[in-house]
Amino acid sequence: MLAHYTLTPKLVFIFMLFTHSTFSFPLLHLPHALSSDPTTKVTPDFVSSTLLRPALFTRAIYCGESNVTKWDCEPCRALGPDIHVIKWGGDNAAVPNYIVAHDNSTNTIVVAHRGTNTKNFLSILTDLEIKHVDLDKSIFKHPDGVTVHVGFQDTFKHTSSIILTEVKKALIEYQSHSVLITGHSQGAAIATLGAVMLHEQLDSSIKKSVVVFGLPRMGNEHWANYVDSTIGSEFHRVTDRKDPVVDLPPHLLNFFHPSGEIHIEEVDENGQATKVAACPGQENKHCSAGNSIFHDEWLNHRGPYFNNILFSCKK
Secondary structure, X not given: OOHHHOOHHHHHHHHHHHXXXXXXXXXXXXXXXXXXXXXXXXOHHHHHHHHHHHHHHHHHHOOOHHHHHOOOOHHHHHHOOOEEEXXXXXXXXXXXXXXXXXXXXXXXXXXXXOOOXXXXXXXXXXXXXXXXXXXXXXXXXOOOOOEEEHHHHHHHHHHHHHHHHHHHHHHHHOOOOEEEEEEEOHHHHXXXXXXXXXXXXXXXXXXEEEEEEOOOOOEOHHHHHHHHHHHHHHEEEEXXXXXXXXXXXXXXXXXXXXXXXXXXXEEOOOOOEEEEEEEOOOOEOOOHHHOOHHHOOHHHHOOOOOOOOOOOOXX
């Protein structure tokens, strides 16, 4: 199904250059200075304890409302029966599907967002609406100088107040002190905006963990710094080998990543990540920022990430 999308990243790049002139972006920016700091090995224990459950929650969203609300799908079973889906939302078009759930095994409130629906024009259009806009001051506390991808912010705003309300209610109902925010692709961008909002809106006593997969660039350097200062070490963005999506939109259009990259370098024939690195800095040349657009692998965006997890309901 995905084979005919092989050239998409290059076509998107051309499209972005076209829209740059069409929508009067600021002048093209020189490439961001990449970090050259050495990476460190990520252990299997860290993958299991920190990254695996977020990936399974995100994958579950791809299985559709009927299966997920009944908690009857392969990733649902992998997570165990002790999950209560509080809210299912989105239309899988203009607004990607999401859930708010309670994970009783960890007493955590989970917010998970699915990625782009490549069969739906409105969903694809969200990714392509790359004009910079100011971060919404009615939602965020300290947005001065911060600009973000208009498509991602507009989509986020459709559900931000609903999610904030549901999370606050769930924290009280379940007497929880922990929130996990996760998502893949377009859903990773929406999850990141949501994570900043929740960090600012929830009490500091609430632990807030953020794990996103295949996150595209989504704002200027002020945005990257804002994420770093707001979320800090609780932010993890997982990139898979030569996935081109994580390197788009490009730096020259003034888009930059925050810190927290976990880069999967090698995956074996069984879908197990055999070499995973923690990448210091916002953009590290030893990780996804060092990939060449001419040697990308579109299918890496889907996975497998680890434990043979592909972001699709069916493998």
